[in-house]
Amino acid sequence: MDLELGSEYEAFRQEVAAFLAAHWPPAKETDARAAASAFRERAVARGYLYRSIPKAYGGSEQAPDPLKGRVIREEFARVGAPGELQGPGVSMLVPTLLACGADWQKERFVAPTLRGEIVWCQGYSEPGAGSDLASLRTRGALEGESWVISGQKVWTTMAHLADYMFILVRTEPDAAKHDGISYLLLDMKQPGVTVRPLKQMTGGREFNEVFLDGARTPKDWIVGERGRGWQVSRTTLKHERDTVGGQSRTEDMFGKLVELAKDAQREGQPALASGDVRQELARIEAYVLAQRYSAYRQMSMDLAGQDAGLIGVLNKLNGTMIGHHIANLAQDLIGDAALLMPPQGRGGNRRGDEKWVNQIMGSLGVAIAGGASNIQRNVIAERGLGLPRDGAEGQKGTGA
Amino acid sequence: MRFRLSDDQAALQDAVRDYALREGDAGARRRAFESDTGFDADFWSGLMDLGVGGLACPEDAGGLGLGVTDLALAAEALGYAGAPGPFLGQVLAALAIDRFGSPAQKDRWLPALATGQAIGTVALAEAGDRVRAADWTARLEGGRLSGEKRQVLYPELADITVVGVAGGFALVEKDAAGQTFEALDVADRTRRIGHVAYAETPADAMPAEADAAEALVDAALVLTAADAFGGARRLLDMSVDYAKTREQFGGPIGRFQGLKHQLANMAVEVEPARGLYWYAAYAFDHGAPDARRVAALAKAHLGDVYMQTARAAVEAHGGIGYTWEYDAQIWFKRAMFDFAYLGAPSRHREHAARLAGW
CATH class of the missing domain: 1.10.540.10 (Acyl-CoA dehydrogenase/oxidase, N-terminal domain)
Incomplete structure (x- = not known):
């Protein structure tokens, strides 16, 4: 067992740090977005971002090396340098296009998506198709040279800002449930598309309902074959699950929780002096450490081509549970700030204890997004523990 | 890495x-x-x-x-x-x-x-939850040991006992005079413990600073945590196997979502804890600055996880799990041992809190 990266990677770390020292933050006062874009371009050229994506499509096409990826993320985070863009375009559509897309689709969409020039939203869930996604009913019919799409999507994050949607639609109504779906690309800026924001319990507006009423997209804006959309979509959901389960955000939050316990007062003393708070913090810390070192173990085994076993299907639910523990203790510590709504709008994070209300409510968003906890439990039981499937289709609809 | x-x-x-x-x-x-x-x-x-x-x-x-x-x-x-x-x-x-x-x-x-030609044991804990080296009151003076120890594994079987005393350790041989053994009706009958009272018992000194002597307690905590992980993993496997083979309402009970979710919850508590005990052992061997804290956190966490897993496992088995004949009870009682041996979880959490400067 060894947690050290070794001299090769420490040298690489120096190299990344030197690059960052030269290029971030930008020397002169410029437009922040333009500066970030210029920096990203440099970082891609150096092989630090979009490492798994071919150069032809705007990536840096590096040999797979998760440890180098980790060093890069750590060093970039240390100086607050812009990393890879987040969002469904980069994390979900791009891997899908690279795996299943036509050459012209890759050429047209991948590089501008990586640069943030075009923004995507994901059109999967519907009012009647959540965990059972394959029961989706939005219809797509070929009329001449266009697909004509009608139906409704929901929980569509950032639809109000997106240029395009990647969407699952039922194109073969007579085929079996999973065999009648196609994966299409759709221009959001057209008359047949209506976006209505959904207000979350936090007060934020990050996702939407999208009404499709005769929306049109060209015949060849299909990824993979007709009726194969379900299989095409699998790569993207798998990718999403990997990103949601991340551990470093949890570690940051735990650090802030300890600070909160130092600052919060109980009967004139720091709450941290109180036995029940100390117990709960130590209890949560053990979960956080267990998650961290299990992640190191899993990464090390992946690198060696070994199967890390059960842990792979547990990560999302484990992270969710830790988020709940943190939310519960924070709610206890912030006193009457727990009567408030979280701060709204930009700059909210710099305000008072009520910012923890974001975690109190937001931990539930994490529990639901990317495969809700009870679906995770089904996946753990069936794929991880080998228990029999219940019913004819089991959890096919979860896309895990 | x-x-x-x-x-x-x-x-x-x-x-x-x-x-x-x-x-x-x-x-x-x-x-x-x-x-x-x-x-x-x-x-x-x-x-x-x-x-x-x-x-x-x-x-x-x-x-x-x-x-x-x-x-x-x-x-x-x-x-x-x-x-x-x-x-x-x-x-x-x-x-x-x-x-x-x-x-x-x-x-x-x-x-x-x-x-294995000789059997060894350690006598560390004392009454009043005194498990840390700094708390030990047993005394070695002029080659004579006096004091009372608890939670001693197989005390009468051991050829040599390492006894924690103020200022380090004392070695007591099997037939040394002045030892009184009190056998207990222990729950975990796979790991017997008893009380030992020493009265002017001939003993050999092994000096150690209290801080260094604590390392032995840390090692004991890490090994107990590791045992707990193994046991909890076994109870999970045992419960899953039972769910696959026990049939009710015309099929295996493992097809029911209620039981599936209980087993998934057990898995999500147990499996990640492997990383915690691994790190606690690694930190001990590498003299990491947080080694002592992590040993305490691992013992506390795995003591709890094992016990809760054991409770869930008995429940998942139904009536058979509550019998003496079925082996789930053996692991249940091993969980009781790991929970309480050298201090219950809350004690080690408080210790970890203090070591963090909280």
Whole structure:
């Protein structure tokens, strides 16, 4: 067992740090977005971002090396340098296009998506198709040279800002449930598309309902074959699950929780002096450490081509549970700030204890997004523990 | 970064698990459990033949010169198999003598403990939850030991006992005068413990600063956590197997979502905790600054996880899980041992809080 990266990677770390020292933050006062874009371009050229994506499509096409990826993320985070863009375009559509897309689709969409020039939203869930996604009913019919799409999507994050949607639609109504779906690309800026924001319990507006009423997209804006959309979509959901389960955000939050316990007062003393708070913090810390070192173990085994076993299907639910523990203790510590709504709008994070209300409510968003906890439990039981499937289709609809 | 088992470590763990499962399932575990002594000589000698006693003993004493990490991997395997006997006392006694013993003490005891020719144990805890070296009140003066110790594994069987005293450790041989043993009706009949009172007992000093002596407690916490992980993993596997084979309403009960979710919840509590005990062992062996804290956190966490998993496992089995005949109760009681041995979870959490400067 060894947690050290070794001299090769420490040298690489120096190299990344030197690059960052030269290029971030930008020397002169410029437009922040333009500066970030210029920096990203440099970082891609150096092989630090979009490492798994071919150069032809705007990536840096590096040999797979998760440890180098980790060093890069750590060093970039240390100086607050812009990393890879987040969002469904980069994390979900791009891997899908690279795996299943036509050459012209890759050429047209991948590089501008990586640069943030075009923004995507994901059109999967519907009012009647959540965990059972394959029961989706939005219809797509070929009329001449266009697909004509009608139906409704929901929980569509950032639809109000997106240029395009990647969407699952039922194109073969007579085929079996999973065999009648196609994966299409759709221009959001057209008359047949209506976006209505959904207000979350936090007060934020990050996702939407999208009404499709005769929306049109060209015949060849299909990824993979007709009726194969379900299989095409699998790569993207798998990718999403990997990103949601991340551990470093949890570690940051735990650090802030300890600070909160130092600052919060109980009967004139720091709450941290109180036995029940100390117990709960130590209890949560053990979960956080267990998650961290299990992640190191899993990464090390992946690198060696070994199967890390059960842990792979547990990560999302484990992270969710830790988020709940943190939310519960924070709610206890912030006193009457727990009567408030979280701060709204930009700059909210710099305000008072009520910012923890974001975690109190937001931990539930994490529990639901990317495969809700009870679906995770089904996946753990069936794929991880080998228990029999219940019913004819089991959890096919979860896309895990 | 290679935070995974080496081929040698994996082979060691497999060998210990295979042996202990095979012999345990063939009757050794139950025989020891039902016996008056909790000791099965055949099982124990087979385990010692595998070299488990000498994993962390120096090579010139007939050991393998490995560390607490390797002991912990063995402890996990033995916990998984529910192995009976004085493993924990054996390896902790050897560890203490290796770290703090004089050359003469090492020559006399390490080869015998490494091969299993001698049985060793440790007497650390005292009444009033005094488990840390700084709390020990037993005294060694002029070669005579006085005081009372609790939670001593197989005290009457041991050829040599490492006793924690103010200022370090004392070595007490089996037939030394002035020892009073009190046997207890313990729940975990695979690991027997008792009280020992020492009255002017002839003993040999092993000086150690209190801070250094704490390291032995840390090692004990890590090994207990490792055993707990192995045991909890076994209870999960046992419950899953039962859910796959027990039929009701025309099929296996494991198809019902209520039970599936209970088993998934057990899995999400148990499996990630492997990383915690691994790191606690790694930190001990590497002298990491947080080694002491993590040992405490791992013991607390795994004590809780094992106990809750044991409760859930009995429930998942229904009536059969509540019987004496079915083996789930053996692991339930091993969970009780790991929960309480050298201090319950809340005690170690408070210790970790203090060490963090909270």
